[in-house]
Amino acid sequence: MTPVPWSKRLLDRLDSFGMTVRASSAHAHSVSDLTVTPGSVNAQVRGSRRRPYDVWIDLPVFSGTEWTRVENALAAAPDLALQILGGELAFDIDALFASLGLSLLPSRAGDLTLDCPCPGRSRLCAHVTAVLHSLAHTVDDDPFVLLTWRGRTRTRLRERLRHLRIADSDPGATGQPRDDLPPESLPDSFWREAGTPRPSTPHTPPAVPALYRLDRPAISVHGRNLTNLLEPAYEAFYTW
DSSP: OOOOOHHHHHHHHHHHTTOOOGGGGGGGGGEEEEEEETTEEEEEEOOSSSSOEEEEEEOOOOOHHHHHHHHHHHHTOHHHHHHHHTTOOOTTHHHHHHHTTOOSSOOSGGGOEEEOOSSOSOSSOHHHHHHHHHHHHHHHHOTHHHHHHTTOOHHHHHHHHHHHHHHHHOTTOOSSOOOOOOGGGSOGGGGOOTTOOOOOOOOOOOSSOHHHHSOOOSOEETTEEHHHHHHHHHHHHHTO
16 A cells, blocks of 8 residues: 655645645745744745745644653654664654654644734735645655654654664663762773873763753743754754
């Protein structure tokens, strides 16, 4: 049986809300600079005025606890985990989310916050539908943007799965520092004479970057949540 493409799944889901998007395909060429960040899709849409409209489509991200449940379930499903680590997203991953009481795609119209500064009275204006249509095609090219939209970037998820798989294969290899070692168990480098250069070691990013240890703060800047604003910086530091 041929899997249903992600774009069709998203468009069918929107149709079920009464948000008909396919009719906007003629406007898709006017969409530019589409970006997906945790909780938000943003794009510029050409309309009747000289300056493009700045369109935002927000979707609630899963909490840290919910993502931990997802990551543990993925780690317990080797086929799915290996596909993600290999850069692919299985078509049946949404079934795993459903088994945890979560929905990777929006589950109701109220999940989506649509924001367009055009003078149209409709919440679902032509500019918003054009962005949704463009997003559907973007999802086909890179389905990981769905995970990003729900709060987990590809880099973050893959690092978490690697960490969990290592922990499963070696319960002692948690990636966390040990602070319970007696003095005699400390490495020789701890007792090295002052001034002796330390041998260079490869940089290993922390298992859980600080940004993801916290719940989303109730702080917004120009309408964007602080976590969304800090995400690119933390991703850059995490992979540095």
